[in-house]
Amino acid sequence: MQVLVVYGSKMGGTEGIAQILADELGARGATVTVADAATDPDPAGADAVVVGGGLYAGRWVKSVRRWVKQHDEALREVPVWCYSSGPLDDSATEHEIPEASSVHKLMARVGARGHLTFGGRLPADAQGFPAASMAKDHAGDWRDADQIRGWADDVADALGG
Numbered sequence: 001m002q003v004l005v006v007y008g009s010k011m012g013g014t015e016g017i018a019q020i021l022a023d024e025l026g027a028r029g030a031t032v033t034v035a036d037a038a039t040d041p042d043p044a045g046a047d048a049v050v051v052g053g054g055l056y057a058g059r060w061v062k063s064v065r066r067w068v069k070q071h072d073e074a075l076r077e078v079p080v081w082c083y084s085s086g087p088l089d090d091s092a093t094e095h096e097i098p099e100a101s102s103v104h105k106l107m108a109r110v111g112a113r114g115h116l117t118f119g120g121r122l123p124a125d126a127q128g129f130p131a132a133s134m135a136k137d138h139a140g141d142w143r144d145a146d147q148i149r150g151w152a153d154d155v156a157d158a159l160g161g
């Protein structure tokens with residue numbers, strides 16, 4: 001079972017989630033490739049795809065939005081799961097946060113089977129506007145590795161792995 005994990009990330013938080021997902025899916029027997037959407041990975045040959053984006057003003061980062069749109073035909077042919085990252089508080093571990101409407105549209109376009117929002121991360125030394133000013137009050141890491149691994153297990157279960 002070949003699984004492609006694609007992420008769109010500006011500051012590395014969503015990339016880190018992709019790595020945890022890949023490790024867990026690999027532990028469950030899948031052969032996993034992790035790729036930055038900005039490198040335009042080819043979905044051909046993948047039996048399943050997991051695609052995630054960091055949320056900025058309610059939308060995934062542009063690289064991954066573009067990747068989903070460019071490869072929508074191929075993605076419709078395989079099971080796809082999506083994730084977002086994420087709130088800079090504990091909300092994502094306290095209750096399930098529905099996908100943003102723009103993410104919902106991308107999911108509908110490729111017939112995605114599921115979605116989870118994970119907590120986000122904002123480095124204290126974030127650069128640029130408005131990230132740097134947000135980091136004065138909201139720097140931290142709310143990604144929960146157990147929650148991420150648990151969701152990877154749900155995906156592996158659905159794939160029969």
Ligand SMILES: Cc1cc2nc3c(=O)[nH]c(=O)nc-3n(C[C@H](O)[C@H](O)[C@H](O)COP(=O)(O)O)c2cc1C
Pocket residue numbers: 008009010011012013014015053054055056057058059085086087088119120121122129130131134
């Ligand atoms: C300018 C800016 C806008 C953001 N907008 C949202 C948002 O709309 N919803 C949300 O849940 N998180 C939002 N966040 C938090 C980011 O999604 C979080 O930091 C995420 O983990 C970043 O992912 P990355 O490190 O992969 O780029 C925002 C962060 C910044 C700096």
